[in-house]
Amino acid sequence: xxxxxxxxxxxxxxxxxxxxxxAAGLGVLTYALVGLGRHGEIPDALPAVAIGAGVIVxxxxxxxMWRAPYADPVILPIAVLxxxxxxxxxxxxxTAVTKxxxxxxxxxxxxxxxxxIGAILAVVVLLVIRDHRILRRYMWIxxxxxxxxxxxxxxxxxxxxxxxxxIWIRIAGYSFQPAxxxxxxIAIFFAGYLVSxxxxxxxxxxxxLGIHLPRxxxxxxxxxxxxxxxxxxxxxxxxxxxxxxxxxxxxxxxxATDRLSWLVIGAVMFVPPAIFAATLLGHVRTRFxxxxxxxxxxxxxxxxxxxxxxxxxxxxxxxxxxxxxGRPDMVPFGHSDFIYSTLAEELGMxxxxxxxLLYILLVQRAMRAAVGISDGFGTLLxxxxxxxxxxxxxxxxxxxxxxxxxxxxxLPFLASGxxxxxxxWIIVALLVRMSDxxxxxxARRLDGEGSPARRQKLSKDAEDPQRAQEAMx
Numbered sequence: 507x508x509x510x511x512x513x514x515x516x517x518x519x520x521x522x523x524x525x526x527x528x529a530a531g532l533g534v535l536t537y538a539l540v541g542l543g544r545h546g547e548i549p550d551a552l553p554a555v556a557i558g559a560g561v562i563v564x565x566x567x568x569x570x571m572w573r574a575p576y577a578d579p580v581i582l583p584i585a586v587l588x589x590x591x592x593x594x595x596x597x598x599x600x601t602a603v604t605k606x607x608x609x610x611x612x613x614x615x616x617x618x619x620x621x622x623i624g625a626i627l628a629v630v631v632l633l634v635i636r637d638h639r640i641l642r643r644y645m646w647i648x649x650x651x652x653x654x655x656x657x658x659x660x661x662x663x664x665x666x667x668x669x670x671x672x673i674w675i676r677i678a679g680y681s682f683q684p685a686x687x688x689x690x691x692i693a694i695f696f697a698g699y700l701v702s703x704x705x706x707x708x709x710x711x712x713x714x715l716g717i718h719l720p721r722x723x724x725x726x727x728x729x730x731x732x733x734x735x736x737x738x739x740x741x742x743x744x745x746x747x748x749x750x751x752x753x754x755x756x757x758x759x760x761x762a763t764d765r766l767s768w769l770v771i772g773a774v775m776f777v778p779p780a781i782f783a784a785t786l787l788g789h790v791r792t793r794f795x796x797x798x799x800x801x802x803x804x805x806x807x808x809x810x811x812x813x814x815x816x817x818x819x820x821x822x823x824x825x826x827x828x829x830x831x832g833r834p835d836m837v838p839f840g841h842s843d844f845i846y847s848t849l850a851e852e853l854g855m856x857x858x859x860x861x862x863l864l865y866i867l868l869v870q871r872a873m874r875a876a877v878g879i880s881d882g883f884g885t886l887l888x889x890x891x892x893x894x895x896x897x898x899x900x901x902x903x904x905x906x907x908x909x910x911x912x913x914x915x916x917l918p919f920l921a922s923g924x925x926x927x928x929x930x931w932i933i934v935a936l937l938v939r940m941s942d943x944x945x946x947x948x949a950r951r952l953d954g955e956g957s958p959a960r961r962q963k964l965s966k967d968a969e970d971p972q973r974a975q976e977a978m979x
Contacts, residue, residue, distance in 0.1 A: 516576075517571075517575040517576055518579040519567070519570070519571050519575060519579070521579045522567065522570065522577075522579035522580075522582065522583065523567050525579060525580065525582075525583035526563040526566065526567055526582060526583050526586055527563065528583070529563075529583040529584070529586040529587035529590065530559040530560060530562070530563045530586055530590060532587055532590065532591075533559060533586065533587060533589070533590015533591060533593065533594060534552070534555055534556045534559055534590065536590065536591055536594035536829050537549065537552065537555055537590070537593065537594040537597055538552050539594075539828070539829035539830060540594050540595075540597050540598045540601065540829040540830035541597075541601070541830065542829075542830065543598075543827075543828050543829050543830025543831045543852075544598065544601040544602070544605060544830035544831075545601070545605075545830075549597070551615075555593075555618065558618065558622065559586075559590065562586070562621070562622065562625045563586060565625065565629060566582055566586075566625060566628070566629065569628075569629045569632050569633065570582065570632065570938060573632045573633055573636070573942075574632055574938055574939055574941075574942035575942070576941075576942045576945040576946040576947070577938045577939070577941045577942040577945070578871050578874070578875060578937075578938070578941035578942075578945065580867065580871055581868065581871050581872075581934060581937055581938055581941060582934065582938060584864050584867060584868045584871075585868070585919060585930075585931070585934045587864065588861070588864055588865075588868075588918070588919035588920060589621055589624075589919045589920075589927070591849070591861065591920065592617065592845065592917075592919055592920035592921065592922075593614055593617050593618055593621065594829060595834070595841075595845055595848050595849050595852070595920065596613045596614045596617050596841045596845070596922050597614035598829060598830050598832065598834055598848065598852060599611065599613065599614075599834040599835065599840045599841040599845075599848060600612065600613055600614050600841070601830065602832070602833060602834050602835040602840075603835045606833065606835050607835055611841075613841045613842075613922045616922070616924070617922050617927070619924075620923075620924040620927045620928060621927065623924070623928055624927050624928040624930070624931030624932075625931060627928060627931055627932055627935070628931040628932060628934060628935035628938075629935075631932055631935035631936060631939070632935050632938065632939060635936075635939055637943070638883075638884055638887065638936065638939050638940050638943060639881060639883055639884065641694050641698075641883075641887070642694075642697070642698045642701075642883045644694075645694060645695045645697075645698030645699060646695070648691040648692070648694040648695045648698075649691070649692070649695035649699075651688075651691045652688040652689075652691030652692040652695060653688075653734070655684035655685070655687055655688035655691065656684060656685060656688045656734075656738060656747075656751075658675050658684045659673055659674060659675055659684065660741055661675070664676065664677065673685055673747060673914055681925075682924075682925045683916075683923065683925040683926065684925075685747045685750075686916075686925045686926050686928075686929040686930075687925070687929050688751075689750065689751070689754070689894050689929070690891075690929060690932060690933060690936075692751060692754065692755075693754060693758075693887060693890040693891055693894060694887060696754065696755055696758045696886070696890060697758065697883050697886035697887040697890055698883060700758055700759065700762040700886055701762065701882040701883045701886055704762040704763055704882070731751070731752060731755040734751075735748040735749075735751055735752040735779070736748070736779050738751070745780070745783055745790055745793070745911065745913050746901050746905075746913025746914050746915040747913075747914070747915070748779070749776070749897075749901060749913070750894065750897055750898060750901065750915065752772065752775075752776055753772070753893070753897050754890055754893060754894055754897070755772075756768055756769060756771075756772030756773075757769075757889070757890070757893045757897075758886055758889065758890045758893070759772075761876070761885070761886055761889045761890075762882075762886055784911075790911075792808055792809075793911045793912050793913070794911050795808070795809070796808065796809035796811075796812050796911070796912065797812075797905075797908055797910065797911040797912065800812045800813045800816070800908070801813055801816075810838070811837075811838045811839070811844070811912075812905075812906070812908070812912055814836060814837045814838065814847075815837050815844045815847040815906050816847075816907075816908070817836075818832070818833070818834070818836065818837045818840070818844075818847040818848065818850070818851045819846075819847050819850040819851060819858075819906075819907070821833075821851055822850045822851035822852065822853070822854045822855065822858075823854055823855070824854050824855050824856060825853075825854040825855075825856055825857075826850070826851060826852050826853040826854030826855075826856070826857055827851060827852055827854075828852060829852050829853070830852070831852060832848065832851035832852040833851070834847070834848035834851065834852075841921075841922045842916060842921045842922040842923060843902075843914070843916065843921065844906060845917060845920050845921045845922070846858065846861075846902065846903055846906050846917055846920070847906060849861060849920070861920070862899070862903070865895065865896070865899045865918075868892075868895060869892045869893075869895055869896045871892075871937070871941065872888055872889070872891060872892025872895070872937050873888070873889060873892050874941075874944075875888045875937060875940045875941040875943075875944045876888035876889040876892065876940075876944075877944075878941075878944035878945065879940055879943055879944040880943070880944075884940050884943060884944075887936070887940065888937060888940045888941075888944075891933050891936060891937060892937070894933070895918055895930075895933065898915055898916075898917070898918055899917065899918065901913050901915050902915050902916065902917045902921075903917070918930045
């Protein structure tokens with residue numbers, strides 16, 4: 507006999523459908539306003555953009571209703587809204603280049619294509635991965651895949667060095683940033699590795715200056731991660747990717763062990779390589795110089811990019827110049843690395859902070875799924891993916907606003923770039939899957955777990971909290 511455990515969770519698919527329509531509508535409206543602001547007329551491609559946005563949200567809604575009915579109703583709408591605003595801002599950059607420079611730019615159309623591909627892959631992830639825990643079986647495959655992806659830019663015939671960093675590869679004329687896909691693989695591996703060793707890692711070792719350090723025998727994992735990130739920093743001269751992966755590992759260590767000492771150790775360990783890079787690696791040293799004083803006469807030539815970004819944000823003021831009213835063509839890479847400057851110029855400080863609030867809400871929903879999910883692997887994976895998004899936003903926006911040195915990462919969902927957009931849609935799909943597991947009533951979980959013997963076992967586990975915890979961990 508199967509024990510039925512009832513909860514008050516509701517699917518809330520109607521709410522998600524309403525939010526998806528609002529998000530898609532705001533994205534299409536922003537796209538139309540860019541055309542009106544730049545040329546005084548509705549863009550010719552607006553009907554196609556509106557139809558495409560409608561089809562995407564319809565397919566996403568159907569997929570979630572079918573495969574993840576109890577998923578968080580806010581995650582997908584936020585992703586759709588950020589993606590739509592990003593397409594509109596990239597379109598503004600294209601139209602500015604065409605109007606003021608006289609050359610044709612087609613970054614917006616390519617971003618629309620990558621949006622379709624990303625949404626399709628998100629649906630595929632939801633259909634194929636019925637239970638996120640299956641990913642734990644392949645954690646070592648993900649570990650090897652992530653390491654290979656991170657090392658691909660060092661292969662001579664694949665590397666595509668840009669502005670001093672080797673973070674791109676070029677295959678058949680197309681560029682790809684392997685680190686974007688590697689962050690998903692590494693997060694899955696970290697979650698699987700740490701969930702099986704969290705008790706050992708949580709054991710206290712010697713106490714130094716009031717901080718309980720880990721035992722020396724347990725210090726190997728963080729040393730290995732530290733050494734790998736140092737290798738990325740030295741050989742690829744990419745401070746941003748090294749910071750992202752090392753920060754991901756330390757944050758997941760903290761979630762797994764609930765020990766603040768890991769955060770302190772991680773921060774201390776990252777300082778020496780950062781100093782080394784700032785003093786001995788020319789590309790990184792230039793970025794540190796531009797962070798400290800980009801507007802001085804002797805530094806302006808090397809720091810023109812960040813200086814123009816600051817001027818663009820300043821010209822936007824409080825409410826901005828309106829969609830299509832700015833000059834994003836004046837900022838180098840105003841469609842990609844510096845799209846936040848484009849957004850701040852046209853939507854003002856109000857719009858820039860509103861976008862940051864959307865990111866905060868997306869990360870909060872990821873952490874909410876991490877807290878509510880019943881297995882340790884899912885907790886670590888949801889928290890890790892949420893932290894990756896948060897750290898990436900902090901690194902990009904912090905670099906543009908001179909809070910930290912500028913890096914080569916891209917702003918999730920907003921910046922132009924196929925590899926970043928597609929991989930972030932995969933992350934969203936995984937978060938949707940795990941939020942469904944976190945919010946799904948236990949009765950439905952038991953009913954969908956395969957054979958009658960398996961369901962009966964899970965039913966007995968549900969009667970005994972201690973056994974249930976052991977089964978889920």
